[in-house]
Amino acid sequence: MNEFNLIEKYFNWTRLDLTAVGIGDDCALISIQPEQQLAMSVDTLIEGVHFPINTSPADIAHKALSVNLSDLAAMGATPKYFTLALTLPEYNQVWLEAFSASLKTLANRYKIDLIGGDTTKGKLSITINVTGVVPSNKALLRSSAKVGDTIFVSNTLGDAALAWRQIQQNIKPSQNLLKQFNAPEPQVALGQSLIGLANACIDISDGLEQDLGHLLNRSQVGAKINLTDIPLAEEVASYLKETNDWCLPLAGGDDYQLCFTVAQDKVSEVKALEKELGIELNSIGVITKDIGLEYSKKLDQTCSSYQHF
Amino acid sequence: MNEFNLIEKYFNWTRLDLTAVGIGDDCALISIQPEQQLAMSVDTLIEGVHFPINTSPADIAHKALSVNLSDLAAMGATPKYFTLALTLPEYNQVWLEAFSASLKTLANRYKIDLIGGDTTKGKLSITINVTGVVPSNKALLRSSAKVGDTIFVSNTLGDAALAWRQIQQNIKPSQNLLKQFNAPEPQVALGQSLIGLANACIDISDGLEQDLGHLLNRSQVGAKINLTDIPLAEEVASYLKETNDWCLPLAGGDDYQLCFTVAQDKVSEVKALEKELGIELNSIGVITKDIGLEYSKKLDQTCSSYQHF
Numbered sequence: 001m002n003e004f005n006l007i008e009k010y011f012n013w014t015r016l017d018l019t020a021v022g023i024g025d026d027c028a029l030i031s032i033q034p035e036q037q038l039a040m041s042v043d044t045l046i047e048g049v050h051f052p053i054n055t056s057p058a059d060i061a062h063k064a065l066s067v068n069l070s071d072l073a074a075m076g077a078t079p080k081y082f083t084l085a086l087t088l089p090e091y092n093q094v095w096l097e098a099f100s101a102s103l104k105t106l107a108n109r110y111k112i113d114l115i116g117g118d119t120t121k122g123k124l125s126i127t128i129n130v131t132g133v134v135p136s137n138k139a140l141l142r143s144s145a146k147v148g149d150t151i152f153v154s155n156t157l158g159d160a161a162l163a164w165r166q167i168q169q170n171i172k173p174s175q176n177l178l179k180q181f182n183a184p185e186p187q188v189a190l191g192q193s194l195i196g197l198a199n200a201c202i203d204i205s206d207g208l209e210q211d212l213g214h215l216l217n218r219s220q221v222g223a224k225i226n227l228t229d230i231p232l233a234e235e236v237a238s239y240l241k242e243t244n245d246w247c248l249p250l251a252g253g254d255d256y257q258l259c260f261t262v263a264q265d266k267v268s269e270v271k272a273l274e275k276e277l278g279i280e281l282n283s284i285g286v287i288t289k290d291i292g293l294e295y296s297k298k299l300d301q302t303c304s305s306y307q308h309f
Numbered sequence: 310m311n312e313f314n315l316i317e318k319y320f321n322w323t324r325l326d327l328t329a330v331g332i333g334d335d336c337a338l339i340s341i342q343p344e345q346q347l348a349m350s351v352d353t354l355i356e357g358v359h360f361p362i363n364t365s366p367a368d369i370a371h372k373a374l375s376v377n378l379s380d381l382a383a384m385g386a387t388p389k390y391f392t393l394a395l396t397l398p399e400y401n402q403v404w405l406e407a408f409s410a411s412l413k414t415l416a417n418r419y420k421i422d423l424i425g426g427d428t429t430k431g432k433l434s435i436t437i438n439v440t441g442v443v444p445s446n447k448a449l450l451r452s453s454a455k456v457g458d459t460i461f462v463s464n465t466l467g468d469a470a471l472a473w474r475q476i477q478q479n480i481k482p483s484q485n486l487l488k489q490f491n492a493p494e495p496q497v498a499l500g501q502s503l504i505g506l507a508n509a510c511i512d513i514s515d516g517l518e519q520d521l522g523h524l525l526n527r528s529q530v531g532a533k534i535n536l537t538d539i540p541l542a543e544e545v546a547s548y549l550k551e552t553n554d555w556c557l558p559l560a561g562g563d564d565y566q567l568c569f570t571v572a573q574d575k576v577s578e579v580k581a582l583e584k585e586l587g588i589e590l591n592s593i594g595v596i597t598k599d600i601g602l603e604y605s606k607k608l609d610q611t612c613s614s615y616q617h618f
Contacts, residue, residue: 034343
């Protein structure tokens, strides 16, 4: 199987946006509407680091695209195009069919076109570069939180981290936790709806504590967080009752949710959005003038986030 | 060293294009001029596959960006932005300093901004996603060669392939060959100059035979190539005299040159360009109506290009 046949067979889908030249030339060509900016992000997933060995190809594809879509969501961008750099240990038709089908399903759901890529031989690794569009100068940034803003997060925290902990302990996680770990849904519609509503926004895939920390840093503000307001799935709440391990939901990572800040006079709009999108949006605290992240009670331990090096 | 410090230390350079939000948010933000299209491409380089183990970090960085710039060159695009997904086996300060410095030097030479990235731990691998701009509907395509066009290639073919062969045989390649193998220069200025002049263009990094084959395929035409007109460096010409191994310059790969086709009445403009840019541009054949690639004499063997799988 040569690379060209592999691409033709598994990755040359019909494009959604026919204005772009897709796979088959040296580069893809993209036309952009005036009054739009591009948002771009890249993430690599490596077997055994970002997903367990023996994760299904469908879940790998889903997660690889989702984690990138989550970055677009955090800017309020509408997904448009992605490139795929796929490193495979061998040519495995069954694996590629499942990977390709799952990638295509998710790409179609979020209306994002695969416009280019590269396939190479090596340890399983997937790098996806996503491009979205956002109305000019309207993107949600990390740097524009204001003192007095209410801090919200979407859905629940710590689901994926608990699933991963249970897998490592040979406990079978619940379907709900497993779904958040293997096949998280990015909050694309939420991000788009937050344009003009939120003052600042960030994806909390590295864990709320670290990612909210980035937002505070860039905005030169602080925050007070009510731990009792942190939204938790039932399983995570039980785990916390047993262990008091707050670091799991605060720093466990792999939460493809958004954390955003909203001015007081717009908080009611967030509640309306919650109903409209059918997702939970909970206020967890407030932006303060005093630099630093303060919890409503002292944690038993200092949380550490995953570090590659 | 956490990922954020690593990025801050080695990859948060001053940006050339201050209209874009760069490293430090969930996505980079890019503004595009009206009347421009984006050209985008991605390539992965893996240690031991795309470059020998123990290649210097400076050469790795140079090659990783060059091979991508070569794809932009093939479309006539002006380089603008790139993202870097870097997988490293360990945190090595000396390696990262040399890699980062070389990448920055080349990026500045071609005026391309590093706007985002991801660093992960694993076997050394570099994925770069480049974005350029090109006047709308003016990009050089593979699909628009016309019967009767003269076929040109830039500079000489087979230099890198001979260097690699010599390295494998413990022969020290000449400085010239080694430069083409380790630190090739992409033909960016040539590509830009070919807009409005060439009918079709392709980067021949997989070897002339295979890549010209793609161009012919997409254009639904054929070609006659005069082997004696293929431009060869002195060392490659000597090697051919000894071995008659035409597959080295035709299919050896790693030639970051452009192959392009030009209508008869514009051939004199190519000659003018040669002087202006200070590079060799040689005509090697003609586009024919008859499908297929025909050489002026039969080769001793069938050439095979590198296949990952």
